[in-house]
Amino acid sequence: VGGQERGHEAPITTVDVVMLTLTGDGLSVVLVRRGRPPYQGALALPGGYIHVDEDDDLMASAMRVVEAKSGVAPSYLEQLATFSGLGRDPRGWSISVAYYAFLRAEAASSLAPGTEIHPIDRLPPLAFDHDRIVAVARARIRSKASYSVLPAYFLPEEFTLAELQDVYERVMGETLDKSSFRRKVDEAGLVAGTGSVREGGMGRPAQMFRIADPARVTLDRDIARSSPSLGGPR
Amino acid sequence: VGGQERGHEAPITTVDVVMLTLTGDGLSVVLVRRGRPPYQGALALPGGYIHVDEDDDLMASAMRVVEAKSGVAPSYLEQLATFSGLGRDPRGWSISVAYYAFLRAEAASSLAPGTEIHPIDRLPPLAFDHDRIVAVARARIRSKASYSVLPAYFLPEEFTLAELQDVYERVMGETLDKSSFRRKVDEAGLVAGTGSVREGGMGRPAQMFRIADPARVTLDRDIARSSPSLGGPR
DNA sequence: GGAATAGTGTCTCTCAGACACTATGAC
DNA sequence: GTCATAGTGTCTGAGAGACACTATTCC
Numbered sequence: 001v002g003g004q005e006r007g008h009e010a011p012i013t014t015v016d017v018v019m020l021t022l023t024g025d026g027l028s029v030v031l032v033r034r035g036r037p038p039y040q041g042a043l044a045l046p047g048g049y050i051h052v053d054e055d056d057d058l059m060a061s062a063m064r065v066v067e068a069k070s071g072v073a074p075s076y077l078e079q080l081a082t083f084s085g086l087g088r089d090p091r092g093w094s095i096s097v098a099y100y101a102f103l104r105a106e107a108a109s110s111l112a113p114g115t116e117i118h119p120i121d122r123l124p125p126l127a128f129d130h131d132r133i134v135a136v137a138r139a140r141i142r143s144k145a146s147y148s149v150l151p152a153y154f155l156p157e158e159f160t161l162a163e164l165q166d167v168y169e170r171v172m173g174e175t176l177d178k179s180s181f182r183r184k185v186d187e188a189g190l191v192a193g194t195g196s197v198r199e200g201g202m203g204r205p206a207q208m209f210r211i212a213d214p215a216r217v218t219l220d221r222d223i224a225r226s227s228p229s230l231g232g233p234r
Numbered sequence: 235v236g237g238q239e240r241g242h243e244a245p246i247t248t249v250d251v252v253m254l255t256l257t258g259d260g261l262s263v264v265l266v267r268r269g270r271p272p273y274q275g276a277l278a279l280p281g282g283y284i285h286v287d288e289d290d291d292l293m294a295s296a297m298r299v300v301e302a303k304s305g306v307a308p309s310y311l312e313q314l315a316t317f318s319g320l321g322r323d324p325r326g327w328s329i330s331v332a333y334y335a336f337l338r339a340e341a342a343s344s345l346a347p348g349t350e351i352h353p354i355d356r357l358p359p360l361a362f363d364h365d366r367i368v369a370v371a372r373a374r375i376r377s378k379a380s381y382s383v384l385p386a387y388f389l390p391e392e393f394t395l396a397e398l399q400d401v402y403e404r405v406m407g408e409t410l411d412k413s414s415f416r417r418k419v420d421e422a423g424l425v426a427g428t429g430s431v432r433e434g435g436m437g438r439p440a441q442m443f444r445i446a447d448p449a450r451v452t453l454d455r456d457i458a459r460s461s462p463s464l465g466g467p468r
Numbered sequence: 469g470g471a472a473t474a475g476t477g478t479c480t481c482t483c484a485g486a487c488a489c490t491a492t493g494a495c
Numbered sequence: 496g497t498c499a500t501a502g503t504g505t506c507t508g509a510g511a512g513a514c515a516c517t518a519t520t521c522c
Contacts, residue, residue, distance in 0.1 A: 203501065395474085414512055436520080484507105485509100489505095490503070
């Protein structure tokens with residue numbers, strides 16, 4: 001290992017995580033206050049260096065860093081994009097591989113002291129280019145929510161369809177029709193009924209569901225699916 | 235600059251580009267033969283180190299690297315994803331920020347000697363984890379083609395709708411209906427008619443079009459759009 | 469006129485949204 | 496029974512795919 005090509009310095013490389021949770025104010029981001037320069041005292045995304053001796057890959061780095069800084073483990077973690085350039089860190093040319101993460105509402109109460117939760121639509125100024133990273137994350141999540149079970153990762157492992165619909169509505173910021181929602185969720189096959197029912201509430205007890213296949217988050221392969229598709233066969 | 239956190243080595247960081255073009259065999263990838271170890275003599279994606287003294291950011295690095303290795307400038311370049319870990323480079327823990335690029339058919343004839351073009355569905359074994367990078371790129375492009383003007387970047391700046399439809403069909407690997415295709419292209423507003431018409435062919439002359447707004451590739455904001463959307467308001 | 473390609477009109481069938489309905493629990 | 500919530504049935508309107516049609520050029 002050691003050293004890049006002769007004559008070329010290596011950029012500073014870090015991972016940063018946009019960890020999202022759902023609060024009374026809607027989609028919100030977990031932030032930490034920086035204890036060291038640069039941007040000492042400013043709010044920032046939880047992030048840190050790669051530990052080549054203990055991380056298998058960047059996703060492992062992201063998971064380790066976010067747990068270390070926030071004190072909790074996210075229910076979902078996925079790569080967002082990589083940000084780079086001379087301008088984003090006063091120490092010099094830098095690379096940040098950004099991830100986004102989901103945190104179950106139940107876990108948000110166990111966040112480490114010093115962390116803060118801010119609504120994604122009303123963020124304070126952040127260190128580095130973290131505002132831009134959050135903006136990209138927000139667009140990606142709002143978009144991906146519409147064709148995936150991602151929002152279910154804000155809920156406990158078992159949930160009712162009413163709870164799931166509520167989460168979708170808060171993530172998307174719009175109200176959904178119950179019948180259409182259930183039809184889609186059912187046809188998509190992304191959730192599976194557990195046998196159990198919710199006890200103790202008012203009204204008729206609800207069936208419980210869980211994410212059908214954690215490895216298969218979206219409706220079909222990778223990104224974006226049944227789209228306008230520019231005129232297709234049958 | 236200089237050095238990471240105390241006690242942590244920096245990973246080897248490179249950019250690699252999946253440059254695509256459209257040949258008689260369909261969607262194809264531009265590959266180069268490696269002149270140095272590791273994987274000396276093997277086919278690989280064009281890639282290289284970051285030059286912090288001349289590149290503004292990683293996209294600039296990708297553009298520089300792909301031009302240097304292939305001899306041509308792509309018509310489109312976008313970040314794909316970042317690949318990382320101990321296993322992918324025999325020299326040690328490494329990071330590759332991967333981009334994908336489109337090359338106009340006209341430019342493919344000017345490729346540097348030593349480059350090879352291979353159909354994306356029948357690739358030879360590649361160096362590092364470049365097979366995996368190409369697989370991710372293929373999925374992303376096939377998906378994104380269905381809701382964007384991306385395939386137009388395989389064509390000259392001005393093109394007819396028949397040519398555009400042909401390109402879409404070859405990228406997607408399916409035949410499209412002419413009427414539906416034109417309706418979508420028109421409604422999406424992603425192409426704009428130039429005043430001119432194609433001269434010299436057989437039959438009725440065709441109107442020429444160009445990409446309406448190079449900054450706005452997809453149908454709406456960022457990724458994926460009019461999707462099932464899990465039941466929505468009005 | 470015919471051949472070739474460009475471009476349009478229109479039918480149908482699917483499916484998402486709307487909304488009223490039924491079901492099952494607690495009291 | 497009423498209230499509250501869960502869950503379903505059905506109508507309708509927009510739009511995608513299919514395909515036949517018209518338009519404009521060259522010969």
